[in-house]
Amino acid sequence: MPRTPAPSPDAAWAGSDLGNDLSFLLARANAVALAAGNAALRGLGLKARSYSVLSIAAEGLRPTQRELAEYLRLDPSQIVALVDDLEGRGLVERRADARDRRSKAVVATAEGKRLCAAARAEVLAAEERPYAGLDAEERARLAELLKRVAFAD
Structure with missing residues (x-):
């Protein structure tokens, strides 16, 4: 006799306290989108x-590694490794960074811009x-709300 598959934890647990926690939902949504x-x-x-590093560099923003670390919320050593790669x-x-000659700006090459x-x-x-x-309007609203959270400080 065939067994009925158990419901996935996703469906069974979505209504749990954790499944309604904003921080958890943001982290889970991030993990899904990141994958x-x-x-x-x-x-x-x-x-x-x-x-992310390449995209900012390709836009011509000329960020320093410190600025990249702050914006992307990564440890500076992670940024160094990413830029090195x-x-x-x-x-x-x-x-050379025109704003501070002690710093270096990260700039995309022509190949970097193509990639x-x-x-x-x-x-x-x-x-x-x-x-x-989500439909287009909901996606736009989600982006707007996430920007408010991400750039609140």
């Missing part, structure tokens, strides 16, 4: 963190699955 993004970027040799692949360069454009297309496509339950 989709990393899977999409794998073929380009990137992960979400390295893509991207620089080793010829995707970014460290250049970033391809990565951006992959990331946008990868967003379809985790956010499939």
Whole structure:
């Protein structure tokens, strides 16, 4: 006699106290979206963190490593490793920072900009699955709300 599969914990636990906790929900949603993004970027040799650094550099913002660490909320040593990897692949360069000659700005190379454009297309496509339950208006509202939380300080 075939067994009836047990309901997934996701469905069974969604109504739990934890399943209604905003911090947990943000962390879980982040994990789901991050997994989709990393899977999409794998073929380009990137992960979400390295893509984040490359994306900011490709926009011409000329961030310092310290600024990247603050914005991405990563330890400075993680940023150094990410920039070292991207620089080793010829995707970014460290250049003199006009604002502070003691610092170096991280700037995307032409190859870095090309790869970033391809990565951006992959990331946008990868967003379809985790956010499939939201229509365009809901996605825009979610982005607006998350910006308010992420940049409150």
